[in-house]
Amino acid sequence: MTVSLVDKRIPSQRISGLDLPNKTWFAVLSISGMGKLVNTQFTNDPLIVTKSKASKMAKLIDEWAPPDDWCNGHDKKAHNMIKGHLIDFLRNCNGFRSH
Template identity: 55%
Template sequence: MSVSLVDKRRRNERIPGLDLANGTWFAVMEIPGMEKLANQQHTNDPLSVTAAKAKRMARLIEKWMPPDGWSGIEPDVMKSYIVEFLLACNGFRSH
């Protein structure tokens, strides 16, 4: 299973979204402080996050050190993809 993050802009104005493995996303959601910004339950229930919260999420992730074996590619690369998306999006929805 996976989680898709989709920018809230209109379809023709959106930045490219992200598809993340559940384990990758759930580890991000376990970062201390994330509980104040989004539901941390390990489900694929949809989230709707504002642009301001997405920016705060990005700041938490920037300071975070991924655990060993966190993603299928280099952890720093995946971390940077997530941070870049969160900083550039106009809020997001998960699917």
């Protein structure tokens, strides 16, 4: 199963979204302080996140070191690449919806 993050802009203006494996997304939700921004229950219930909260999420993720088993056990280089894509998305989206 995956979680899709989709920019809230209209389709012709939105930036590319992200699809993350559940385990990867749930690790992000487990970051200290994330519960103050979004519902951190490990479900696939949709989230609707504002631009401001997405920016705050990016800051938390930027300061976070992913666990070794994050991203289905890929190496640190892949972890940093995926983490970077997630941070870029959160900083540049106009808020997002998860599916």
